[in-house]
Amino acid sequence: TQLLEQSPQFLSIQEGENLTVYCNSSSVFSSLQWYRQEPGEGPVLLVTVVTGGEVKKLKRLTFQFGDARKDSSLHITAAQPGDTGLYLCAGAQTSGSRLTFGEGTQLTVNP
Amino acid sequence: NAGVMQNPRHLVRRRGQEARLRCSPMKGHSHVYWYRQLPEEGLKFMVYLQKENIIDESGMPKERFSAEFPKEGPSILRIQQVVRGDSAAYFCASSLLLAAEAFFGQGTRLTVV
Numbered sequence: 001t002q003l004l005e006q007s008p009q010f011l012s013i014q015e016g017e018n019l020t021v022y023c024n025s026s027s028v029f030s031s032l033q034w035y036r037q038e039p040g041e042g043p044v045l046l047v048t049v050v051t052g053g054e055v056k057k058l059k060r061l062t063f064q065f066g067d068a069r070k071d072s073s074l075h076i077t078a079a080q081p082g083d084t085g086l087y088l089c090a091g092a093q094t095s096g097s098r099l100t101f102g103e104g105t106q107l108t109v110n111p
Numbered sequence: 112n113a114g115v116m117q118n119p120r121h122l123v124r125r126r127g128q129e130a131r132l133r134c135s136p137m138k139g140h141s142h143v144y145w146y147r148q149l150p151e152e153g154l155k156f157m158v159y160l161q162k163e164n165i166i167d168e169s170g171m172p173k174e175r176f177s178a179e180f181p182k183e184g185p186s187i188l189r190i191q192q193v194v195r196g197d198s199a200a201y202f203c204a205s206s207l208l209l210a211a212e213a214f215f216g217q218g219t220r221l222t223v224v
Binding site for chain 1: 215
């Protein structure tokens with residue numbers, strides 16, 4: 001079983017729509033990161049959240065870390081074609097030694 | 112301030128040959144991770160190293176695969192006697208601290224023919 005479950009796995013929307021991507025786990029994480037990966041490139045770090053209940057905004061992107069530090073969400077407002085990519089969450093467990101990645105959400109924003 | 116550097120970007124090997132993938136972490140980073148990614152899939156953890164030590168290799172196949180991160184020089188992921196199923200993108204990431212946020216290289220795309 002995957003330690004970090006991301007949903008949905010695939011998402012195709014029209015430009016201007018809003019969307020939310022989820023990252024859930026039964027484990028507690030000391031921190032959680034969100035990455036975006038474009039075809040042919042490596043993942044690029046978007047944000048790190050470390051405090052339960054924390055909310056971070058990056059332009060049209062809003063990231064939230066659950067109160068219990070077991071889950072996170074990424075909300076995009078007024079999506080644009082440039083937002084297209086694979087969105088990955090990754091967490092560092094409180095007792096772990098390495099980052100664990102979710103399977104990713106493949107987002108396609110159609111013009 | 113150079114990021115994580117991987118080379119080569121593309122590597123073609125015939126079945127049975129060896130593949131060597133190199134990763135130079137960000138300056139000051141002593142933690143290195145290797146991940147494998149198949150098309151349309153997420154990142155699969157392979158190995159986590161610190162300078163001169165393998166910390167966690169639970170994701171790496173027991174045979175044909177090895178990794179090192181010497182005191183001097185880049186981290187190397189070595190695949191011996193490659194097979195078609197080894198074809199994938201291999202990504203390296205580095206971090207400053209244990210289990211801290213990681214920064215990725217652009218990957219090496221290995222094709223076994």
